[in-house]
Amino acid sequence: MDEPKKRIVVLPGWRFELAVTLAAFGVLGAIVYRGTPQPAWGAVAVLAGLLLLAENTSIVLPSAANVSPGFMIVMAAIAGFGRGGGVLGAALVELVGAVGIGLVRQRRYTTVLFNCADSMLAAAAAAAVYIALGGGVRPQAFFLSVATFAVVNVGLVLVQIVLNYKERPAAVWADIRPVLPNYLVFGLLGLVVGSIYRSLGPLTLPLLVVPGAIARKAFTTFMELRDAQEATVRVFIRAIEAKDPYTAGHAERVAKYAQYMGEEMGFTPARQEHLRYAALMHDIGKLAVPGHLLNKPGRLTPEEYAIVQRHNHVCVDILTKVDFMASMVDVASDKHAHYDGDHSRTDDRAMEAYIITVADAFDAMTSTRSYRKALSMEVAFTELTEKSGSQFHPECAAALIKAIERRDEHYGLGFEVDAHEFAVAPPEAGVGSAGLGDFESSESMPA
Amino acid sequence: MIAEVAGSICVAAALLVVVKLPWGGTAPLGYAIVIALTIIVGPSTFAVITGMALLWTVPVLIISRGVGDAARSLGVWTLGTAAALGTDVIARHGVPLGSKDSTRALMILLAAGLAFLSVDLFLRRTGLLGRNELVDARAAGPLYVSLLCGAALLGLAYRQGGWWMAAAALGPLLLTRFSFERYAAARQTYRQTIQALSIVPEVAEVSPLGHAERTASYARALAVELNLGPEASERVVTAARLHHIGALSLDEAGASGPEAIASLGAALIGEIGFLAGVAEVVAGSAEAGEQDSIDAAIVRIASRFDDFVGDDAGRARDALKLVTFEAKDKHGHQVVAALRKLVLARPRLAVEAIAAASPVKSAAGVVSMGSAVELQYQS
Structure with a gap:
């Protein structure tokens, strides 16, 4: 069976997706053009790699739509780079790290571009707010930075979903609302880790990655157990029905x-x-x-x-x-x-x-x-x-x-x-x- | 002083929040807080805060767990805290910990944390906390590593930004607790499902009442004695529970004999992908074959041992002689040797196994009386 090859899949909202992408690259161009402090490039590469990994291996829990723990990584980049290239660093980490491999395989290229552009804009805005409020470990900088990321990201994604799937905005909002606290938890944690990174350096990463990997393993096994439970019950239902x-x-x-x-x-x-x-x-x-x-x-x-x-x-x-x-x-x-x-x-x-x-x-x-x-x-x-x-x-x-x-x-x-x-x-x-x-x-x- | 009292109340509260380990047993979330405290305050304040915290937990522990368990828990916590404090003092060797010196703070915390958790594991190993808490490093490892990392983030965050940053750094610890809790709950549900199913052949009277539960009990003891890891032990115990399940399909298959039971059971269990390993053990549980494993030998011998002991713990020694006589293969000899050690060292082995199966027996007993009355009434 030959499927039509190399076709790009687009959903109805593709114009919006491309418009956001163009806007994001415009903003990125402006940031670079106006001259901004440059982040440590090695750290940007490591964080972008980690984010790519986190975004593409996160587990969707059965009961909740999720905010990927990857969000932590970009917030860590914002606090970690701070005045030393926070805006550019966080934007680039998201630009590379937000690529969804699953979507690339489905040839939904405009959505891939949108996701990167959307999180890049959110990250740049969050970093700008963090720096403008004095950065460091100031609570107001932490909270407003997280809030900025959430508002930009949720706002754009909401419009995208409404256009793509022709759903009512209220219905989409009802889906998104329960995960908002996750932004706060993961976001604040990311900023904490970024702050620690400034004084401790790369040793910080295992402190976050190791428990994350262990929790992930526990969740995977938990999901396996659920499947096993399902299969076990089914075997016995079949036995009952055979009888x-x-x-x-x-x-x-x-x-x-x-x-x-x-x-x-x-x-x-x-x-x-x-x-x-x-x-x-x-x-x-x-x-x-x-x-x-x-x-x-x-x-x-x-x-x-x-x-x-x-x-x-x-x-x-x-x-x-x-x-x-x-x-x-x-x-x-x-x-x-x-x-x-x-x-x-x-x-x-x-x-x-x-x-x-x-x-x-x-x-x-x-x-x-x-x-x-x-x-x-x-x-x-x-x-x-x-x-x-x-x-x-x-x-x-x-x-x-x-x-x-x-x-x-x-x-x-x-x-x-x-x-x-x-x-x-x-x-x-x-x-x-x-x-x-x-x-x-x-x-x-x-x- | 107010800060110390408030801190001690936080530590005490955290010590009373437990995280369930997937293979059984629990560990307090407060371990992480105590460990983090080593770099939040100096050694003398650490001693004051943890001392008060341990004191605060006493009434709650006594009310919720009884005097004996409270004393045991407090003993383990006190010794662990003392070990952490000692390590802290040695690691600082008189040089004050500068507020910018994060790397050194991390090293001190890791050393103190390892000391604390090692003492805990050692005391568990001695059985001080009871058989339910007999957890070894392999089983507790992932949780303890998570607690240590969480403690490090917490301590460093506090040094960086004070209380509110420490609160934000609680995330990983709460995530750890949440994920392990879900994991342990799913495991328990699954274990109970298996247990419920294991009883079906006994109710159908194709296997003696309580056999699955008693065999599982012996198999668990043997797995510990032979130092199998937690995963292998679980596999062996599940296989022991289900080793007779094939008896249910004997009629339909028109077969008979232990080997048919084992292969029918293995086929049934093999349909559950997750239990492929268990199916293999069950397949080998009837007869020592060429590809015999120690797991299958444990189930085989535990089951035979129970065939001879049944409900009478007094028959344990005679039963041991009979299974010794039957064991002819390499793995069989190994398992029988372990069983001999167990029977001689733990006279209550069979008593405990019979007690584990008693709910099954009593349920059946009550109901037979009930239906006798019913029959009388009907006729």
Whole structure:
């Protein structure tokens, strides 16, 4: 497959990107032309190299848009050079160091130019402010210098994003606002390091680079662990589904609905993540149920039913030892279904259990099961609303309905994704395909 | 004097903020503040401030950790601080530290910091802080290096611009704490997930209840005894927890026997890229093969040892004889020798392993009673 070669990729805002680039080079030309103190060139090269490295190896954390720690390096250059070439030095460090290798590979050359130009302008302005306010270790010079960099940089980037992606300025601002404190933390730190550099020299760099590299390694391993957690959970979901093919995709859907509700109820990202794992693993007990019982055609005898329940209970009790699974106890045990049965639970994790109960029941209702076709979404919503306050936690039920309606999504009869043909005749009892959360299961349980 | 009291309160507060180490154990963030203090003030003021700070921590420590742990922590901190102070005095050898002399200040700080952290590591090694805090230099290294660098930035920043610059230089220390915290939390969640999964074959009654947890307990002790690093120990312990997981797929595969369990388990675990190393250990855990590793031998022997000991710690010595008799390969002999040392030196080895598995057993016990009642009710 031959892709068209050597094409430059431009987004709608390319004119703005080029205009900023021209302006930046104009400013740089003016600085050089008017004669300014020259920085130590070796140090400029080292700092630019470090910045290039930092900009192209920074980790994007899952929960936050990021201000690259590279920002520290340019602020260190400003304080380090100070009157001795701070403006020119900082501008050149950014001009070289801000090149995004990923963007070059994508042939988005105008954006690469813009990024360099934008940070060069911000750095030159920040350095000018720092020097104008007397430099050294004066707090006002530190704070206003950081603020100048942030204002110039955020202002230009905001316009660029609005033009390139046709987004509303308010929406872009809402994305940027949470990272503003990072400017302060990294910026001040950079200026501190620059000041120390003036008296200590190159020995300063390892003091910053070594812990930075260690923290980076810790983050990388942290991300690897998250992936591993994901993969581990997936392997076991596959194992559950291999044992009980009637519920293929069930865990994923329950997790999705649970996330909808968590979002609606304003859970933190960390809590959302735990909720997701708990939802994905809520049927883990099935792994321990002997396969011949799980897929037994026809009703279970009371003895068989007791065996199934026993296995399930043991799993559940054991899962209480896992922090993020502890809330699931009520979901997977007998008490699970009814919100009104247990108002006494006051621990703050109880909400997770209620959420998964609702998600589990909603998926059971809107999927085609062995003993009935999927119900329509309207019927399922009515059921959720009617049993709100008795079987279901009212807040959870309302949150799910609201979240699905807001997304304008459709589930249930006519929209189900998993209308499988099964080789084995479907079971009737309330285990196996019926799932522990099926609101109809109580009718099919042995008396 | 007000400045000294305020400083000591800051130091005390920082000593009570802990950073979690990824392989277990904790270290106070305040170590960095104490180390930084060596170049912020002279030796006599250092002694006054840290002395007061240690005093302030006493009531909080006693309330939060109990008298015994409080005394142990205070002991380690006092000796570490004393070592830092001694090194500080020697390194200055009577020459006052000029305000412009940053290089010398950095060297003094590094020397004092290394003394402090070495004392801490040495005392941990003796087990003074308890088994949870038994952390060696390999495991604590990255955090301690970060703390040392953070302390240096803090101390130098203070010398340059006073309190407010020192506050701005706290960034790296807070970043260190944040990243290690996230890392340790993710590791714990993952460990718990593995633990939950390891119990599934036991609940399915294809493996004795508590076997995975007890085997893991023996494997951990053996890994420490054989001086495996933290990463290798973790791999061995995870493999010990999961070595029977393949038993779940025996039916579907139509296979039987320990070797089938090991290879089915390895195939299942191998699907998780992160656990490729663990899968290899599990694959070799049934039988000593040509490419046998010490890791696989540890899991194999820990598992066999538990097969013989089970729930009765009194059987440990007989079990040792049986596994000794079975071990025929090089790695096997090595591991059995380590196990013998352990069993003789730590009579409570098996008792502790059985205790580690007791939550699993009691959960199962409570539930069987429950379902017996249920059955009665149903019939």
